[in-house]
Amino acid sequence: MAPKAIIAPSILSADFAELGAACSRTIGQGADWLHVDIMDGHFVPNLTFGPPVVAKIRSHVAPPAEHHGKGTFDCHMMIAEPKKWVKEFKAAGCDLYCFHYEAAVDSSDAESPEATSAAKTSPRALIRYIHDQGMLAGIAVKPGTRVDVLYDVLDSDDAAERPDMVLVMTVEPGFGGQKFMASELPKVEALRKRYPELNIEVDGGLGPGTIDQAADAGANVIVAGSAVFGAKDPAGVIALLREAVDKRSAAV
């Protein structure tokens, strides 16, 4: 059986003027995790917030009782220098530090098959470093990046160097409210076939109209921003997303 559904509303679509209350409310509405979008204006053409804001929202949301538990802060680091901020985000209350493969290797390596082996040591070292700080580690790929570049870390014999989650972006990172890219789903299918128990997250354009495709491909960690925070009935949307994933997992 594939791993259970984890619903992680993206707080990029929350009302920033009442962020703490919005985060606590969405957990009360049935969300498992909060997807915390960190953008630096370099890796992506947008800016959000840093450790002081994360620490403030942490004070509104109880930390998870166990790894992957309710209240996990799933920090999606859309930043050019992921290693630099690991300790600061741990101190602020981050539980899962998900960096971009493209930021951990030379960007020209990310799309070039022959450069894959040369690029592989850096993500391994970063995953180990994140684990050493006591956080879960995630690794994300943008739409232009092949997913097989991740097999090296995923196949590592050393658990300290293996990611706890892979994030497959289904939009170009940077903004909420974009159109879902179904073209990215073969990456999810390939990962699910090779790693039946891996937490596979999808992010971008997810909602009631696209969840079935993502669930059928094998995604179990679902990020949804505008579909949850823009809904009249956020609890109903969260329940619908969960049901679609768990139905598919039970059928496998």
Ligand SMILES: O=C(CO)[C@@H](O)[C@H](O)COP(=O)(O)O
């Ligand atoms: O990381 C990002 C965008 O870069 C996402 O987390 C979006 O914030 C998701 O928003 P929706 O597409 O669900 O509105």
